[in-house]
Amino acid sequence: MTRDTSAVTEAYPFLPLSRDGLVDRVAHSLVNAILSGAIRPGERLAESQIARQMDLSRAPVREALRLLESSGLVEYRANRGFFVHVISATSIRELYELRIVIETAAVRALTETNPGALPGLRAQMAELHRLADEDAEMMAHVSADMQFHRLICEGSGNRRFLQVFDQISNETKLGLLVIGRLYDDAHRMAETHEPIIAAIAAGDADAAAAAIAYHIGVAKDLVTAHIEAQQQQEAGRT
Amino acid sequence: MTRDTSAVTEAYPFLPLSRDGLVDRVAHSLVNAILSGAIRPGERLAESQIARQMDLSRAPVREALRLLESSGLVEYRANRGFFVHVISATSIRELYELRIVIETAAVRALTETNPGALPGLRAQMAELHRLADEDAEMMAHVSADMQFHRLICEGSGNRRFLQVFDQISNETKLGLLVIGRLYDDAHRMAETHEPIIAAIAAGDADAAAAAIAYHIGVAKDLVTAHIEAQQQQEAGRT
DNA sequence: GTTTTGTCGGCTGTCGACAATCTTCTTGAC
DNA sequence: GTCAAGAAGATTGTCGACAGCCGACAAAAC
Incomplete structure (x- = not known):
């Protein structure tokens, strides 16, 4: 066990560094944008545009969107992309x-x-x-x-x-x-x-x-x- | 509606071609492998290996695995990849x-x-x-x-x-x-x-x-x- | 003999590019 | 004026490549 952070004797006073990857940060950012109303229900979420604005490639954006999909915030249509979920x-x-x-x-x-x-x-x-x-x-x-x-x-x-x-x-x-x-x-x-x-x-x-x-x-x-x-x-x- | 498959008059006896994308087919394949026991709980699911075996790139494999993750079949550990979920x-x-x-x-x-x-x-x-x-x-x-x-x-x-x-x-x-x-x-x-x-x-x-x-x-x-x-x-x- | 450090192979995380697909705009026929 | 077909543009789907990270083993230090 080289990495037991719960060891009784802590040799150094270091907190574990946040290991959130790009995907999580993108997801957070998108959730905020949607819940704050900056992006409206029904609106299209073009991965290429988001990637360009955040200055990264489409891959992490795509994964973040898939994440949001499973939490019901975003809807995916094959070959059409992602849209903010419209609530009925x-x-x-x-x-x-x-x-x-x-x-x-x-x-x-x-x-x-x-x-x-x-x-x-x-x-x-x-x-x-x-x-x-x-x-x-x-x-x-x-x-x-x-x-x-x-x-x-x-x-x-x-x-x-x-x-x-x-x-x-x-x-x-x-x-x-x-x-x-x-x-x-x-x-x-x-x-x-x-x-x-x-x-x-x-x-x-x-x-x-x-x-x-x-x-x-x-x-x-x-x-x-x-x-x-x-x-x-x-x-x-x- | 250019693609109404439920049309009353079927001109030809063609079944609608499966429009499932690669991702869905990969996901199905993986579900079968897991539920049939071909891959055991706890086993690693290396995307690169799967992609090589199925003869396609890692991107669709990765997405399929993320899909399975949300259905609880597969577990994801950051920077380590996917593992078949172990049931307690x-x-x-x-x-x-x-x-x-x-x-x-x-x-x-x-x-x-x-x-x-x-x-x-x-x-x-x-x-x-x-x-x-x-x-x-x-x-x-x-x-x-x-x-x-x-x-x-x-x-x-x-x-x-x-x-x-x-x-x-x-x-x-x-x-x-x-x-x-x-x-x-x-x-x-x-x-x-x-x-x-x-x-x-x-x-x-x-x-x-x-x-x-x-x-x-x-x-x-x-x-x-x-x-x-x-x-x-x-x-x-x- | 035990612990730390260095090295290595393999894998994931991210990227940019190209092909397939959809959307929109334009054009033309009725 | 309305509708259909076609062209242009934009976006997604997939790919191969490379850098960074991880775990395991070997080497070194104590």
Whole structure:
């Protein structure tokens, strides 16, 4: 073992250097561009153009795009290239229904087997309120909210739940960002997480499952309604 | 639409030429090699070697491998390349728990909203029994079994359920194939699907959910027990 | 004998180029 | 004026090449 970084006696105070390759950096850059709205849904993502702008060859760009494809942010059509995924109301509704199924199971497992996850969840709640105080940007709110739900999946102990959650989280964010603003009062939005935490703290798995199903269900209705309205608006404009 | 293959009047008896690109063909070839056991778990998949053997460049091979990575068949380590995924008992248990969650929700939706899916499920049952009569190969049984469950996800109406199912189906197959043989009597194995169909036919969503959860739960216990035994055996041999 | 250092073969990461394919624009016929 | 066919331009699909990185073994130092 020449490379055991967890060795008890660390000879030198060096942190491991970030080994992120080009592909990861390109992927990050693209995710940011899409989630920030700089690139709009439906828009074409020409690998040659991206490569030229980033001043590198097409190979890493192509791989990064394939990566984004598997997270649902980007769509690939054979011989046509990549396009930013266009979200439909149906697709988002189905996404939220999947989330209900996954997170319900996750919170149940967490409540029954891992109450030690509570402090982390409470801390994330505090972060949500802090952001509300600061009147932070939409993106920050969305990320913090998603992180709360991610902690639940992580705390379930089943890595598959987390894997599915991570796979759809970017798409969820995209859906939220497309509609702009959800709650007028960010504090009230944060508070809707309370019943979940209370049920976990009480050790009541059924109540926790019901609470999170309700919580996500409300979000589902809000988001799909928004998107349906937007789609109708767009259809009318055409 | 210059390419409507479903045209009513077919002028010539030509089958549509497979428009699958190189990448898809390479991916298929690799999946077969892995699921047939020709390449063992843990083995290295050197893109250069594969490319040489298939007589093409590394680019399509690399893309195919990235594709397999997202379906969990293959693992990627930076600067080291691709390796066939090694399945652990824990990982398989978590996989089956995810399947229970997804398919329970799917069968519930199917029962409540899409009883029209029943004939297809019954046909697939018949196929299972036919294979049992013919004493077919393990791989054929496994595929037919998975197809039954896929039909349930498909019939749920939620494309996300199907998406998740497809993503993990290859890994599930790999797990089943690694252990060799499961049931001594293939007919009995086929029959364990009966209660699910009966519940759907009766329109009882709760019963259908319970039936499929039980069905998958049994498989989970069998498979994890097998794999645990195998792992212990291997550990002892070292 | 054990640990560190140097070397080597093989593989991945990235590149630029060419061929195949699609899209768009133009042209021409009706 | 509309539609179809063809040409031009741009983009993807695939390729072969080269530099950098990795793991393994050999050599050297202690």
